[in-house]
Structures are given as structure tokens and as C-alpha cells.
Amino acid sequence: MNAESDGHALFAGQLGFGFDDAAPIAPAPVPVRTRKGRIVPPAPASEPLTPEAMALVLERHADYRVLRRLPVVTQFAHQPAGPVTRVLILDTETTGLDPSRDRIMELALLRVDVDNATGLPVGKVEVYDGLEDPGMPIPREVQDLTGISDAMVRGHKLDEPRVLTMLAESDLVIAHNADFDRPFVEARLAQFAQFSWACSFADLDWKKEGRGSAKLTLLALELGWFYDAHRAEMDCHALLAVLASALPLSGQTGLGQLLSVAARPSYRLQATAAPFDAKDLLKARGYRWDGAHKVWHTRLGDEAQLQAECEWLKVTVYAHRPASIQVECFDAGNRYSLRPGRVESRAL
Numbered sequence: 001m002n003a004e005s006d007g008h009a010l011f012a013g014q015l016g017f018g019f020d021d022a023a024p025i026a027p028a029p030v031p032v033r034t035r036k037g038r039i040v041p042p043a044p045a046s047e048p049l050t051p052e053a054m055a056l057v058l059e060r061h062a063d064y065r066v067l068r069r070l071p072v073v074t075q076f077a078h079q080p081a082g083p084v085t086r087v088l089i090l091d092t093e094t095t096g097l098d099p100s101r102d103r104i105m106e107l108a109l110l111r112v113d114v115d116n117a118t119g120l121p122v123g124k125v126e127v128y129d130g131l132e133d134p135g136m137p138i139p140r141e142v143q144d145l146t147g148i149s150d151a152m153v154r155g156h157k158l159d160e161p162r163v164l165t166m167l168a169e170s171d172l173v174i175a176h177n178a179d180f181d182r183p184f185v186e187a188r189l190a191q192f193a194q195f196s197w198a199c200s201f202a203d204l205d206w207k208k209e210g211r212g213s214a215k216l217t218l219l220a221l222e223l224g225w226f227y228d229a230h231r232a233e234m235d236c237h238a239l240l241a242v243l244a245s246a247l248p249l250s251g252q253t254g255l256g257q258l259l260s261v262a263a264r265p266s267y268r269l270q271a272t273a274a275p276f277d278a279k280d281l282l283k284a285r286g287y288r289w290d291g292a293h294k295v296w297h298t299r300l301g302d303e304a305q306l307q308a309e310c311e312w313l314k315v316t317v318y319a320h321r322p323a324s325i326q327v328e329c330f331d332a333g334n335r336y337s338l339r340p341g342r343v344e345s346r347a348l
Contacts, residue, residue, distance in 0.1 A: 068224060068225060069226060069227065070220060070225035070226065070227040070234075071225075072237050073125065073237075075123070076122050076123060076124075076244075080115040080117070080118075080122045081115060081117040081118060082116060083116045085113070085114050086113050087113075087170060087171065087173070088109055088111050088172070088173045089110040089112070089174050089175070089243075090107070090108070090173055090185065090236070091107075092106065092181050092185065093106035093148060093230065093232050094134075095138055096139065096142065099183040102184075103188075104132055104184055104188050105132055105133075106129070106131050106132070106146075106148060106153075106231070106232045107130055107188075108127075108232030109126075109163065109236070110125050110127055110236045110240055111126040111169070111170055112126070114259065118253070118256065119257070120244060121255065125240070127233065128162055130157075130163075132157055132158045133153045133154055138150050145230050158188075164189065167189075167191060167195060168191075172195070172259070173192070174197070174243070174255075174258060175197070175199060175336075176200045177202075178202070179202070183338050186337060193337060196262055196331075197332055197333075200242075201214050204247075204258065206219070208249070211248070216239060216242065219242045220241065225238070225241065242254060243255045243258070263332075264302050265302070265303070265329050265331050266302070266331075267303075267327055267328065267329055267330070268298070268299055268327070268330070269297060269300055269310075269326075270297045270325060270326040270327075270328075271287065271297070271317060272324060272325050273323070274295075274313075275317065275318070278316075278317045281316060285298070286298055310348060322347070323347070325345070326344075327343070328343050329341050329342045
């Protein structure tokens, strides 16, 4: 044992959290004689602390924060107060980032009903997770990230009838970064293009809700959970757990908000011919540069946001000069797909 590991062992022993070590042999308790000569029998030996008991002790201390493995829930006890929406939570693992060239190698689905009134999941969660041989070698960096090897997928194929049955019985598909997943699954099964989609990454304002990041692993950590990421089924369970939790400021669940978002049109606004000296203003406001079309653009969640953004552009970017911008309107049927929305020009 080197000096560093010896120090770690001493530290663990001092804390008494060596979960995998053999329990130390404590000296046998002895009777105590009081000053008046009375013999007090020893207190019974306490039961050894379980890991959960240790975690509860640490949680009561201001200097510690405890993370637990994310629970996999397949049955929710909540009873709906009225109508429900059946959602299909989806995640893919793919050979790369380009849906025109790369292929799906794992697809996971969770189908669950959501109470429209409360945004809470209800009843049974149906689970599907399938591997598929992509017909091409899996890049080494993808194997390292996901743990999925060529040998694991060789000869496997998605259960298409089951996937399509789960899809047909759903009202809304939800993915965390639907911009990525939707083109892949539509290329694999065209029926996915016929359904409404929502994106838990882009359609929820995580920063406004007080979250430090929209990354799924970090959202789970903020709720006190860790999990084995980059496998499709566990990513789906993590997303369901995060979306079923109440958001810090609004008090709504993420599921409840996504049901509302999916029912509204959204917009992609292009700041056509914006002055070059406005680039820092646009970037600071969250616009992205589209190098192919040489234009700054942003996404907006509803008509009120679009109107407010047009006014901001008119005053701040175009300085009341005549200008015409391009607005692309999406609904849940084509949002996050590769298909274009309805395009119109608006004069500022």
C-alpha cells in the first residue's frame, strides 16, 4: 500500500463508512460501578448502521449532500382527476450524429399516462428496449461512451410491431433533445413522422426554473439521483423521473408544462440582413449563427414571445430602419423534424 492509499484507508476508517470492509471487533462492554456503589449493566450493543441509515445521518448535516441511485418506477400510485394524455418517452443510441449516414443501435420507449390536471404520471409504465445491428462498425468512441459493442448488436433487430403498437396508442412523443432523436427514428420508421413531439431539453426553460443546466444527468443530480447514463432505457427512466418532479418556481411538473407547450405553435425567427455590429447583441440574447444561410436565428415558444422579439429587433438591432425578417412556424407535428415549417416574412 502506498502513502496515498494508506491515507485514504485511514480517512475512511475515521469516518466509519467502509461499507465493504469487515466490521471492526469492538471491545466487550463492561458493567459500570457508580460512586454510590450501584452496578449498572452495560447498554446493549447497537445494531450496525445500514448504508441508508448512514445516508439519513449525513442528510441531517449541513456539510453533506447525499446522492442515491435513481429509482426505476414502473407503476405510479397517483389516481387521475380527469382526462389523461398518453406520452411515449423515447431515447436512442446511435453510431454517430448524422441521421443521413449513421444508424440507430438501441431504441428505448416508456409509455405512460399523464394526468392533464396535475401533470403527474399515473398507472403502469410500459417499457421497451431493443438493440439493432446498424449494419456498420460502431466507432470506438461510441463504444466507449455507451458500452455497446459490435458483438452486442450483431444479428439484433428492433421489434417493429411492438414499437409501432406503442406509438399508435400514444398521443405525444417526448425526447430530451428531440432535434437529435426525431430525425433518426423517422428515418428508421416513417410512422414517427405522423405524431406530435415535444422536447424536454428545448421546450422547458430550465434556467428560469432555477436549474443550472438542461443536461439530463445534471438535472437528476440536482434532485439527488445518479444513474448509468448513455444507455437508452436508463436515460428514459431518468427523464421520466425528472419530468414527474415539481419544478422549483412554477410548481408544475415538467410533464405538465410539455403538454401545454405541445399544444401551441412555436417559431424560428431569422434576423435577416442584421447589421454586422449587432452580432454581439444577438449572441448575448441567445441567437445562433447559421453559417450555411448566413443569418442569426432563434427559437420562440409562442406568439407573445415572437411579438416581443420583433419589437426588440426593431428597436435594438435595426434601430427603427425598415427591415423584413423571416419567421418559420412549427407545430408539434413537424417541430424538431427535418421537414420545414410554414415560412412567412414580417415587416418590422
